[in-house]
Amino acid sequence: MTDISVSATEFQTRAGLYIEQSGKSPVFITKHRRPARVLIDIEEYERLKARDTRRAYAVEDLPGEWVEALKSADYGKADPKLDSLMK
Known part of the structure; x- marks a missing residue:
């Protein structure tokens, strides 16, 4: 089955239909003709979510080996022009 594209207004009018159809293929909802x-089906969402391994860390929550790697990294010679940006 091919993907379905529907305006936001049409989606509001027939939400039940499009929720049902999203179980078979994605339903793209547009506003002003733009996606x-x-x-998508909840199982597809869960599958995609499981593949997402990105994670943001607060500085205090960084794993220890990462902290050590950052401390010992060679960042090369600093450009003196950058010092003026720090003032």
């Missing part, structure tokens, strides 16, 4: 959202 705005994608409605």
Whole structure:
């Protein structure tokens, strides 16, 4: 089955239909003829989410080996022009 594209207004009018159809293929919801959202099946969402291994860390939460790697890294010679940006 091919992907479905529908305006936000049409989606609001027939949400039940498009929720049902999103179980078979993604439903692209547009606003002003531009893609705005994608409605996908929950199983597909969970599958995609499981593949996302990105994580943000606060400085105090960095793993110890990362802290040591950052401390011992050679960042090369600093450009003196950058000092003027720090003032």
